[in-house]
Amino acid sequence: MKPLATALILLASPLTAAEIWVTNEKDDTISVIDIDTLDVTRTIPTGERPRGITFSKDFSRVYICASNSDTVQVMDPETGKILHDLPSGEDPEQFVLHPNDRHLYIANEDDAVTTVVDTETRKVIAQINVGIEPEGMAVSPDGKIAITTSETTNMAHWIDTDTRQIVANTLVDARPRHAEFTANGSELWVSSEIGGTITVFDVATHAEKAKLDFAVKGVHPDRVQPVGFEFTEDEKTAFVALGPSNHVAVVNAETYEVEDYILVGRRVWHMAFSPDKSLLFTTNGVSGDVTVIDVAKREAIKTIKVGRFPWGAAFRP
Amino acid sequence: MRQIWQIFLAVLLGAQTAVADIDVPIIYLKQDQDRPPILSNLDTIPDNLGIAGAQLGLAGNLTTGGFLGHSYTLDIRTVPIGGDLVAAAIQALSDSPLLILDTPAADLLTIADLAQAKDALLFNVAAPAQALRNTDCRANLLHTLPSLTMRADALMQFIRFKRWDSLAMVTGAHPGDIAFAEALRSSATKFGLKIATEKSWIFDADMRRNAAQEVPLFTQDLGKYDLLLIADELHDFGRYIAYNTWTPRPVAGSEGLVPTAWAPVVEQWGAAQLQSRFHDQSNRTMHATDYAAWAAIRTLGEAVTRTSTADPVTLRSFILSDKFELAGFKGRPLSYRTWNGQMRQPIPLVTARALVAQAPLPGYLHQRTELDTLGLDAPESGCTAFQ
Structure with missing residues (x-):
């Protein structure tokens, strides 16, 4: 049975090659990159100013923050057609899908609010007041805690997903941008763009456990600005986009030391792995392209032109 | 609980x-x-x-x-x-x-x-x-x-970067104009530029009506220059100079390309x-x-x-x-x-519709932070109250 299944997958693979979906903030489009050919195969129109992008668990739907349309769009990834819009609150920038595959936690950048939307009933089920310019969104692997980071308030807000109340506020360095839990849920990482650091929290106690600094040779520390980051499959390494320093840092997630810096496009922002996590795709806002990084070799292997101001990235198997 | x-x-x-x-x-x-x-x-x-x-x-x-x-x-x-x-x-x-x-x-x-x-x-x-x-x-x-000096330095960095080495300046008579003109002069020296010719704005005619006639004549004897600086911090006459100069050159300072905090x-x-x-x-x-x-x-x-x-x-x-x-x-x-x-x-350098550049510009280095290439640096400062 198993060889047959493998054969079927092999047969099917040319038709369903994995893809990276990239939102182009200033083009109102998504560029779809074929992971085998590393070319853009489709450009799909979206609402205004698309930024955050994420797929449902079964990849049958893709959610897109259309910030200036004040909505989250739900798209059929096969056809590229918008199925419907979700109420999102004003100016949705970034979001995270709860492990229940149903609730979207949305940062409303202009409104100092986190909105929780039920994707089935298409209704807003809660709005939580957070700090000014919320952006980074994360949810713990067990689904119990959602995090919103606020750029101007410089905090990570810890939200209990049952009560939908804030249970803690922890200060980080200036202008936090992105938050991620480690896969086992024990650590929360928060990047601070202007502070130039990543703060690692112990989730159980909310206490600060470590702080990561970055230093790119030949670039003033002020311009080394950590934004998006992702962990490798084994959780031993984190790749951190460093904004206008045009580099991605490779961080040892156990010792918190930076092991390498990889030169990529200009103002590197977010990133997504290929399904097997062998390739990493970074969105480079100012140069309008995507850099492909060979994860094992820690080398940039290709630059792919996409639309204007690529922002978010997500893979589709 | x-x-x-x-x-x-x-x-x-x-x-x-x-x-x-x-x-x-x-x-x-x-x-x-x-x-x-x-x-x-x-x-x-x-x-x-x-x-x-x-x-x-x-x-x-x-x-x-x-x-x-x-x-x-x-x-x-x-x-x-x-x-x-x-x-x-x-x-x-x-x-x-x-x-x-x-x-x-x-x-x-x-x-x-x-x-x-x-x-x-x-x-x-x-x-x-x-x-x-x-x-x-x-x-x-x-x-x-x-400070006026930070703004002037921001503009001069840009002018130097563009290699617009030869400058002329028109200055108003108000204290704010004179102070900004002085800051522009020192900053030009700091960045190795020269303001070759200067004129004071002496007209008391209403420039809304006749700038097109007066400004070409007024600017005719400024000689050869790459950019005309305008020190008019009250925004009185400066706006009527652009496009009316004898020689077609860009203007900067209080009008045209303006260095400003925001x-x-x-x-x-x-x-x-x-x-x-x-x-x-x-x-x-x-x-x-x-x-x-x-x-x-x-x-x-x-x-x-x-x-x-x-x-x-x-x-x-x-x-x-x-x-x-x-x-x-x-x-x-x-x-x-x-x-x-x-x-x-x-310091952003702006026109009415766009950010043209932001100082400090690439290439102006400083041992502490490039931001300290704008304005009074520690060694030049005559301030002793902070010691």
Whole structure:
């Protein structure tokens, strides 16, 4: 049975090659990159100013923050057609899908609010007041805690997903941008763009456990600005986009030391792995392209032109 | 249960972010000023210039403070022309040691030198004079508005970068024009440029009607130049010079390409967010003085957040330390110069519709931070009050 299944997958693979979906903030489009050919195969129109992008668990739907349309769009990834819009609150920038595959936690950048939307009933089920310019969104692997980071308030807000109340506020360095839990849920990482650091929290106690600094040779520390980051499959390494320093840092997630810096496009922002996590795709806002990084070799292997101001990235198997 | 949880949190987070109620009263003291008439009838100076920026900064502080048990108040006090500013300042200092001052330079010094101001923390948000950052500096007075020199240096970096080596300048007769012209001259020397010819604006005719006839003749004898500098800080005549010069050349300074702390065209680095919050609040665009007042209030907020105190002496030493950083929507953390209390900041170079460049420009290096290529650096500073 198993060889047959493998054969079927092999047969099917040319038709369903994995893809990276990239939102182009200033083009109102998504560029779809074929992971085998590393070319853009489709450009799909979206609402205004698309930024955050994420797929449902079964990849049958893709959610897109259309910030200036004040909505989250739900798209059929096969056809590229918008199925419907979700109420999102004003100016949705970034979001995270709860492990229940149903609730979207949305940062409303202009409104100092986190909105929780039920994707089935298409209704807003809660709005939580957070700090000014919320952006980074994360949810713990067990689904119990959602995090919103606020750029101007410089905090990570810890939200209990049952009560939908804030249970803690922890200060980080200036202008936090992105938050991620480690896969086992024990650590929360928060990047601070202007502070130039990543703060690692112990989730159980909310206490600060470590702080990561970055230093790119030949670039003033002020311009080394950590934004998006992702962990490798084994959780031993984190790749951190460093904004206008045009580099991605490779961080040892156990010792918190930076092991390498990889030169990529200009103002590197977010990133997504290929399904097997062998390739990493970074969105480079100012140069309008995507850099492909060979994860094992820690080398940039290709630059792919996409639309204007690529922002978010997500893979589709 | 809730109480236990709070205690638990407080213990966990320790002193750094302990939940303690702190009240931070801030007073914005403004001296109304006469403004000489100018040719154009189009400009309106908002009555709440500066004040609106302070109010937006307060809103930011209140949000952050709400999560920490810190509350802020902003008390706006305006002294009319001819009013007793000193009495108002003494009263303000007896109500709070944290003052935002929107007054002429001479009044700033009078207030800073009051006995009641000895341990106060004062912010200058409206006076650009170089002397306040130099020999006239005061230890209790910080400056969020960039000096004329910082603005001039920003422009000269750009001009040098473009290799527009030969410059001419037209200067108005008001004290502000003369001071800016002086800053442009020193800055040109600093960056190895020369202002070959200069003329004073002497016309008293109405340029709205006849600029097209007068300006070509007026600029005919400026000789050969790459760019014409205009020192017209009141925005009286400068706007009529562009496109009417004898030789077709760009203009910069007070008009044309303008170095400024802030302008409605600044939108990168999240600035669009600040612009839209400001517009929602005040229904107008955000000016440099608004930005300076915003930055002063946010500086206090950031310092209170990180130190959990409203004590002005503690706040001042934190603000001047290398631990302080303010996210000011200009792409780099803002901090304060320890030798004269000036807030370091990038200076946008703007036209009416676009950001052309932002100083410091690439290639201007400094051993501490490139931001210190703008304005008075430590070795040149004649300020001793901060030592």
